[in-house]
Amino acid sequence: MITLRGLKKVYHGESGAVTALADISLDIKQGEIYGIIGKSGAGKSTLIRCINLLERPTAGQVVVDGRDMTALSESQLRVARKSIGMIFQHFNLLSSRTVLENVAFPLEIAGVSRAEREKKVLPLLELVGLADKKDVYPAQLSGGQKQRVGIARALASEPKVLLCDEATSALDPQTTESILALLKDINKKLGLTIVLITHEMHVIKAICDRVAVIEGGRLVETGKVFDVFTRPQSATAREFIKAIVNNKLPEALAAVLSEKPVAGGNLVVRLSFFGAATNEPVIAGLIRRFAVDANIISGSIDHLQDIPYGTLLIELSGKPEDIQNALNYLQARDLGTEVIGYVARHAYAVG
Structure with a gap:
């Protein structure tokens, strides 16, 4: 479904060139939930934004559903992006629009009629558990409900891929658990391929099939979550795992x-x-x-x-x-x- 080959991203600033990504190669299968974990500044947000070319790679190839995204013209790219939904850490909802209108916004931009928009949006609100909130405004919603609106909006264009950029980082643990359960349910019901970036290992553990560990713009480890979790090969992976597995020695023993x-x-x-x-x-x-x-x-x-x-x-x-x-x-x-x-x-x- 998604293939990255030799991906490189270099930013040029006043202080010189900064390499955000270096020689990233990944294969993400159809229908799986793929996690990308790294510390702040590791390059994971740049990586996920390269998949839909919100960030254009300096070098390398991005293939999504058989199309080389880096070879598309701007008009072709706009069409291709319709099959790639994205949700963010900070929801990005329109405060002056209701829940239904927020979810329908991508369809409105695409020229879909009002009646057709509502026909498509209502089942999505049912899917994310917000059918009773369709006429409510974002200010009246909790953080978890706002993220559910963001998820429904990302699904409005019927994407084949859903990109999640730190989608639970702004939420409390209980709400995070419910959002992760929702993503897993959506993956199962719709057969969506989900790519999820995070700096929290418990998120990877909860729903991902496979994981890539990124450090300093480079992949340091990839594999099935169970294998990486139980037999980590990199120091970075071991450090993340320590955060949720208490392997600390008793002080008296140490x-x-x-x-x-x-x-x-x-x-x-x-x-x-x-x-x-x-x-x-x-x-x-x-x-x-x-x-x-x-x-x-x-x-x-x-x-x-x-x-x-x-x-x-x-x-x-x-x-x-x-x-x-x-x-x-x-x-x-x-x-x-x-x-x-x-x-x-x-x-x-x-x-």
């Missing part, structure tokens, strides 16, 4: 932890469980097989797209060779195993 082996000491390991592995009695099996004790320090279970995902922080004590055998056993299992460090025996273990 105070006595050593990166190097401690003579006669214990090993601290973080285990990550995915899917069916969350139901396996790994710790019980470990204790049965090896002459080690396992002290569970902390643990949690979450879900990623209905797939269970758990983490467990444990301390292994015993003879060095038994601890090593136990570690080898864990590393051979279908789970993530990360050696956190070492502690002197009895320095932290409580069992």
Whole structure:
């Protein structure tokens, strides 16, 4: 559906050239929800605006639904943009127009008759849960309702692609959750391809199928959300994931932890469980097989797209060779195993 090849964007200012995007290549499939995450200034807003050529790339190719957007004339581009809807962080509603009139505005610009506009808009208001607000003005709406109007307006021209530029950043957590659920519902009902940019990993986790991580105008990691979330390859992805997964070590443990082996000491390991592995009695099996004790320090279970995902922080004590055998056993299992460090025996273990 969307193909980006060698995308580059350079801005020229008084202080010289600034490269906002450098050699970006992506393939976004028909009907998927694709997330692009990055910190402020990473280039993600520039990237999403290059898809509909609100920003014209300095170099590279943008293909949407089989059309090379960079090769179109201005008149051809205006037509092509009708198949690409866009919603923004700050709603951009017309204060002097009702909800119905705001949603119908793109159709009015396109010359669609008043009766036909209303015929198309009313089902959209039903879809976004605002059928009873059609005659209300934006000032009378909550932030979440305003964004629903923005979504309905973006759908008025029956696009095949919906671009979301930080669509939930101005909303509270509960409202964000409802808007994300709405986007997921729209994706399912209409078969829309959705490209969503954000600086919040929980947004990616909630609805995206795949994700691209951008830093300094470059892609540092791409993949399925589950894979990136459970086995991040880049420092940037790991930093984002830390914001929603509490992997912080207890202060009492961190105070006595050593990166190097401690003579006669214990090993601290973080285990990550995915899917069916969350139901396996790994710790019980470990204790049965090896002459080690396992002290569970902390643990949690979450879900990623209905797939269970758990983490467990444990301390292994015993003879060095038994601890090593136990570690080898864990590393051979279908789970993530990360050696956190070492502690002197009895320095932290409580069992």
